[in-house]
Amino acid sequence: MKIRTDNRAADELRPFAIEMGIQPQAYSSLLIKTGTTQVICAVSLEEKVPPFLEDAAMGWITAEYSILPGATSSRYRRETGSRSGRSMEIQRLIGRSLRMMVDLEALEGFTLRVDCDVLNADGGTRTASITGGALAVKAALARMRAENRLAVLPRLLQTAAISAGLVGGTVLLDLDYHEDSRADADGNFVMAGGRWVEIQVTAESAPISDEQFEAIRSYAAKGIADLSVLWEGLS
Numbered sequence: 102m103k104i105r106t107d108n109r110a111a112d113e114l115r116p117f118a119i120e121m122g123i124q125p126q127a128y129s130s131l132l133i134k135t136g137t138t139q140v141i142c143a144v145s146l147e148e149k150v151p152p153f154l155e156d157a158a159m160g161w162i163t164a165e166y167s168i169l170p171g172a173t174s175s176r177y178r179r180e181t182g183s184r185s186g187r188s189m190e191i192q193r194l195i196g197r198s199l200r201m202m203v204d205l206e207a208l209e210g211f212t213l214r215v216d217c218d219v220l221n222a223d224g225g226t227r228t229a230s231i232t233g234g235a236l237a238v239k240a241a242l243a244r245m246r247a248e249n250r251l252a253v254l255p256r257l258l259q260t261a262a263i264s265a266g267l268v269g270g271t272v273l274l275d276l277d278y279h280e281d282s283r284a285d286a287d288g289n290f291v292m293a294g295g296r297w298v299e300i301q302v303t304a305e306s307a308p309i310s311d312e313q314f315e316a317i318r319s320y321a322a323k324g325i326a327d328l329s330v331l332w333e334g335l336s
Contacts, residue, residue: 106279107136112320114263114275114327115225119236119335128213129240132220133233136277139220142233144241146250147212160208162238164195166230168219177222191227192217194291194299198231198260199238201293207255213241224264224278228289231262232328236335258294259332263324265290265317267309274320286313290321 109115115136124130127143150161166188168177180188195217215237217230239257246254264276266287273280281287286309288302302314309317 105273107277111271112274112323114324115277117328117331119233119331121240121335129237129244131233131237131240133229133236135225135229135232135275137221137223138225138229138277140226140229140233141216141218141220142230142237143216143218144237145214145216146241146245147214148210150210150212158209159205160211160213161205162196162199162203162208162213162215164192164199164215164217164230164234166192166195166217166219166227168222168226172219172222191230194227194289194301195230195234198262198291198293198298199234201298202235202238202258202260203242203255207251207253211245211250213238222278224276224281228262228264228291231260231291232331235260236331239332239335259329260291260293260298261325261328261332262289262291263321263328264288265321265324267313267317272313272316272320274324285309286317288317288321290318290325292322292325 117135120132123132123141124143128146130143133140154161170176170179199215215234217234219226245251265274266276266284268280268284276287285306286304290300291298
């Protein structure tokens, strides 16, 4: 049954797509689109690791996240000097998620820095950043192997994220801003290789039951499975 303003079914994703090479001077890059949310994910390759890993025989993946001023209905204030608490929390989530997709020992001596810049925000920017960031990392690793920076291509865990929540008593997948802003509960879900990396669910109006949580989680698992076509389509 179609119950949403964009005529989607409750368990249906917004239209999604990626455009590769959106920033040709980055080591790898793409634009991910989920409905009207759009995020540029660009990877920079650094031939060094953070000081705390200098003797650890492993590499590192980290992320930065920002929203461009024109991405929201009223101007989003540009963050200069220091990140907001929200941005810091989101970029740490992105970094944690991306580090789960690859054995960091295979990246010994290298850092992949993933910049996620939101061009248009209509809900789900952090989950789009994770999904797009994972695809950009996959492309970067393929390029590293082609350039013989890596002896072998590391085994990768298919990684993606999606939102799901409870709106007006109905469980919905992939919330847009209008739905998220009036949700009774909303959550962000991340999976790598078919297993959970992180689950963040918050009740907004009243506590949710086990049954409601399980329904939200089930929708999120379906949504992440539906996103697998992006991973499979990236050579």
